[in-house]
Amino acid sequence: MKLFEPLDINGMVIPNRIMVPAMVTHLCKEDGVVTEDSIARYARYARGGIGLIVVEAMAIHQAKSGPLLRISDDSYVSGLTRISKAVHDASDSKVVPQIIHFLKVARSGWRQTVDMLTREEIGRIVEQFGNAVRRAREAEFDGAELHAAHAYTLSSFLSRTNPREDDYGRTLEGRLHLIGQVIERVRREVGRDFPVGIRFNVEEFLKTGYTVEESELIALRLAELGFDYLSLSAGGKFEDAVHIPGQVLFPYTGYSGERCMPGQWFPAALNVPLAARVKSFLRKNGFDTPVAIAGKLSDPADAERVLTEGLADFIGIARGLLADPDWPHKVRRGELERIVRCDYCNVCRNLDGTHNVVVCTLWPQGMIQAPEDTVDLPAPQWETDQGALQAAIGSGGVVLKWSKASGAARYDIYRSDEQGGLRLLDAVKANRWVDPGILGGKQYRYYVLPCSATGRAGSPSNTASIDIPTPEYMGH
């Protein structure tokens, strides 16, 4: 599979095309110092065989925030080095930190915007990015990634909504000005040889935000500026966020936020056509800068297709690798049925929004890291014959009930119908589930698969069939 071919990113050879993008963990404290739990999270990804691990965004400055890693002072380097070492000790995964600057937010809903920054403050941001990437190199990371996506400072400058009236705004050139100054400063600090990538939005998904029409040009400019990889994300903006009284604005609460971490009802691989345009535009202009794309790409067949069709060079999987860091091993060994498949419930996003430790609900209760694949948990066993799955029509749709299986950490629910073939609908811990996505006059067939915490499945339940009555208006 092309997924398991290495990729050379300015000398940083990632052993496969699988990247875990930066995800907040809240495993550190407000002091921003690396903890044992932080280290354990990234070592776990490394043991899973992930090609490129992007460590959660770390701040280049001391601005108040929740529990967030910092790279804003030389004193943080020793802690950060523990992450890079733990990754390198565990596997041939490569590891880079995501480097972030963000503006101020207040519980009143007020937020600082880029037009409030003086030119001196902008100059200081440039300097801080340079120092931060130097510290990343000192902390023995394999490279660094600048965060120019979502709701953060570089992205807000890049945005089509940037309201500045000076040469940091107004034109596309102006919107790119700060990123240009930052990378120049970064190169002065770490040289041309240290791999430096950038993550930015391929679309803002805001009413007046930029679309792929402009991100083609933005990507070309970033390639010209010598960024070593481009990691494409989408949405996640403050502009359409919903303010909850008494809380700071959380940029994943509006439509753009949903597009950033799309829920179960969005199509798979939804950003791929956008990445394909950017990749093709770069190629047409003579640039082979590696491009990564993310967004519901945890189906191995989708990921492989993106690579074989040349639509992108490597694949970002955030929630899917949080759910199962062993995804790479399992895909390579062809053990697809053992993958703990993300069901896009977005509890992880909500934990982030409430400043709780970010875990996956598919992990066993109470764990703050994914269970080890080396633990050879037995396959779950039905307590009743074949789970005794029953399907009945209830007021909210088809109600499924089944018996428990011992050793089951979760139950995957599958449905087939005349139209769509077999489809994983959800993964739940309880032994009851309601399917609202039903149509009258159809027959649906369900089964439930009990799975251990490491993805070992027991035998499928019996199949429960149900005929939904034809509505009276269709009798003609």
Place this chain on the structure above:
Amino acid sequence: MKLFEPLDINGMVIPNRIMVPAMVTHLCKEDGVVTEDSIARYARYARGGIGLIVVEAMAIHQAKSGPLLRISDDSYVSGLTRISKAVHDASDSKVVPQIIHFLKVARSGWRQTVDMLTREEIGRIVEQFGNAVRRAREAEFDGAELHAAHAYTLSSFLSRTNPREDDYGRTLEGRLHLIGQVIERVRREVGRDFPVGIRFNVEEFLKTGYTVEESELIALRLAELGFDYLSLSAGGKFEDAVHIPGQVLFPYTGYSGERCMPGQWFPAALNVPLAARVKSFLRKNGFDTPVAIAGKLSDPADAERVLTEGLADFIGIARGLLADPDWPHKVRRGELERIVRCDYCNVCRNLDGTHNVVVCTLWPQGMIQAPEDTVDLPAPQWETDQGALQAAIGSGGVVLKWSKASGAARYDIYRSDEQGGLRLLDAVKANRWVDPGILGGKQYRYYVLPCSATGRAGSPSNTASIDIPTPEYMGH
């Protein structure tokens, strides 16, 4: 060209694959009676050779609104017949009215939602739709189209955000219940032979709205219900609309509204991949119900590609045909350079939002209908040699200035650069324009084309080249 092949829609043979979707005109008064101006608007489309003309949404009930056509009483039939006759007298265009029910809105920002309707009120809506379509047949229309898109009642029932807790909500079946009852009632009134289409959203573009994952199933159900064509639109919802104090909520003010009538910065043909999924799903399930798609499709090459690749069966062009109803004739004759090209400025949308008569800014000042192509306006003549186009760097981008051309109704502004080939940037009436979409270190070349009101172009201006200085941070 496939664009000019006829299409049989349940006996209604449209002479080509070009449809003008329903667009509010505000050419009638609050009484909802057809006026001479209403008739003139649709006769103009017919003279332009448009295959299927969908007349602006007309209400099945008397609820208060701005100037909006009504089909809520038999007394409206004679007026409506004047539209169908005017179209049929002018050409072989086919004409159907769009039939709408909407809920109440107030200047306070309050709006009625579907969960406020009693079952009796819902029953009344079913009845009203039946009567309205019967009147459409009596008014000698060739068919009718139900409006189940955007922010209106049928769409709000269909929405994934439908909050009803009875069998008109909760499940996908419940959300489709009202549409099912409506079409059953309509068929009881007009029989199976009268062509009845439906317009619905292929995506809601709301945070918790449905996506193409569900619209595949919705489309299949609508085909099973015997709708004779499916016209796909997108967005345009109340849920993310921005309330302006003292005004009723206008559903084209949020992101979903922008996706409904996308501005200049959105890609061309942006909904085509969604339509392609729906069409392919229908085909896989044995349905050949004609599918129309709209959304920045006024480039003839895009429209033709959609048809030849089988991604849809006919093409909706709203703003592009408002700008130039003669688009079909001009495309068929190969006179592409004569098309008055919509620049997606959305003044038409804003006129709708403020309840003004909807016109196109590319028409000559003061006109409320598109100028006649039969008026043989002379090509514009530059007042100075070749327009004396000048390009200079200003604070907001490249500032273009040129001299006037006599007989010019507008100036089309073209740019070429190293990347993108030649591109139409904008169409303006003034003789000054600023290009904010510039990057340092590039050379841009501009020219301006003066055009008469009917699209007859004068000679292009001189080409003005400009080098944008390389930013200091790129000197390395």
